[in-house]
Amino acid sequence: MTEPMARTQLPNGPWQDLAIDYMGPLPTGEYILVVVDYYSRYYEIEITRTTTAEKVIKSLKQIFATHGLPYSITSDNGPQFTSEVFAEYLKDNDIVHHRTTPLWPQANGEVERQNRSLLQRIKIAQGEGKNWKEELLTYLFAYRTTPHSTLGISPAEALYGRKLRTKLPELRPSVPDDESIRDEDRLKKFKGKEYADDRRRAAEADICIGDKVLMKQPYHNKFTTPFQTKPYTVKSKTGNCTTVESPEGILYKRNVTHLKKYRTRSEASESTHEKEETTVEDMSENRDQHTMEESPVGILEPNNTEPNNTDEPENSDKPNNTDEPENSVETEVAVDRPDVSRRPIRTRQLPAKFKDFRL
Incomplete structure (x- = not known):
């Protein structure tokens, strides 16, 4: 079950709420510490050899x-971020x-997105045979001075005002x-959430406190x-974010996507039976509605008139019925046709490749 996306609230100002994360290790054995500002999307990097809390x-x-x-920092659960020193x-x-x-x-998507961009730039520098550390500085300057798709202005302008x-001429x-x-x-953020929720068919999870x-x-x-x-x-x-307790009493914190509601065999069978009944009822309603839409109000049928006897002569001695006219005219009466569901008739024909054959 995938729940609808939850967007991060924009801080009241720049450099108040930050996100940090380590990217690596790189093939050179180095790591990159990335620090992102949630308000301006401006970020700083630091290339290190170790990832300890002291560093x-x-x-x-x-x-x-x-x-x-800053006022707050968001990070993952890496050992350097969960240490007592930090x-x-x-x-x-x-x-x-x-x-x-x-x-x-x-949950820390802002910094994870920047990690992907940095890694892509490093790969391009390596492919072109350039010094990736110098190319990173060029990329950072271009990123900080380019209008952001979400903000409408550059990250540096949002941070510094x-x-x-x-080198581009401007007023x-x-x-x-x-x-x-x-x-x-x-x-x-609203457009991104609407698109992501619709694409993933997100729905609220029916998991509550106390559920198994x-x-x-x-x-x-x-x-497995x-x-x-x-x-x-x-x-x-x-x-x-959901906290669950194991039978041994250990607490685990997981996203609701990693959880599935536990049902016993009897509950599962009852749920399946209810779904089957609902499906049958829906099919019956759809069939009746389809029949009512396709069937006309009534059909025209002639009155039941007594057929002429061809064995008798035209001028018979039989007395005429004075109650009815001599030349009776057939009248048409609308008769309601009962609702009868009919299966569609498929037109059968030979494939085009057999049109020259005599079968």
Whole structure:
């Protein structure tokens, strides 16, 4: 079951809510720390050799020395982001830490999208035999000064409130309007959500607190079933993020897409029986409606007149009935035809390739 997409609310201003993630390892053994601003879509990168919590803190200090401290940071559940050292650093700087649902990278989609663009640029530089680190700087400058499809202005203009000067000739820049940024962001997100939900046929999951569910398990081999056999109990549900408890008492946090409602054999059979009855009723209603639409109000039939006896002569001695006229005229009366469902008749004909054959 795929639930409708949940869009991230636009922050009140630039550099307030950030998303961070590591991309790598690259073939050179290096990693790239990516820090994205949710408001302006402006992001900073840091190339490192290690991914420890100490190295993350050192990189963030350099970035925060330029842009200042944010209000919150969103990350995945990597060991460097869940360590006590990293938690202590965020606490000392009064930064709220949001962690995404495990095994659901879409929850941190903004930074994941930038990772894909960076990796694509690195591949292009490698294919052209260029220094990928220098090409990344060229790409970052082009990205920061190009109008964003969602914002309508460049990320640098949304962050700094001014346009960065490029080699392209232009007039004196104007200060961007925050209301226009929000309108563009709201419109683009709504269109993206509507398209994604319609394409995935998303629907609200019927999973509530206290329900028994089955949790999806990793694929190991062809004998691996999609879901685990033992049921889990739903303890809490916030949006698409659901916390379940195993029979051993262990808590797991998963996206609702990774869960399926658990039904016993009797419940499953009752559900199947109800679906079959509903299907039969719908088919019967559709057939009756189709018959009523195709059948006319009535058909015209002649009155039952007494057939002439051809054996008798034209001028018989039989007395004429004075109640009826001599030359009776057949009248047409509308008679209702009963509703009878008829199967369509298929026209049978030989294929065109046999038209020259005598069968």
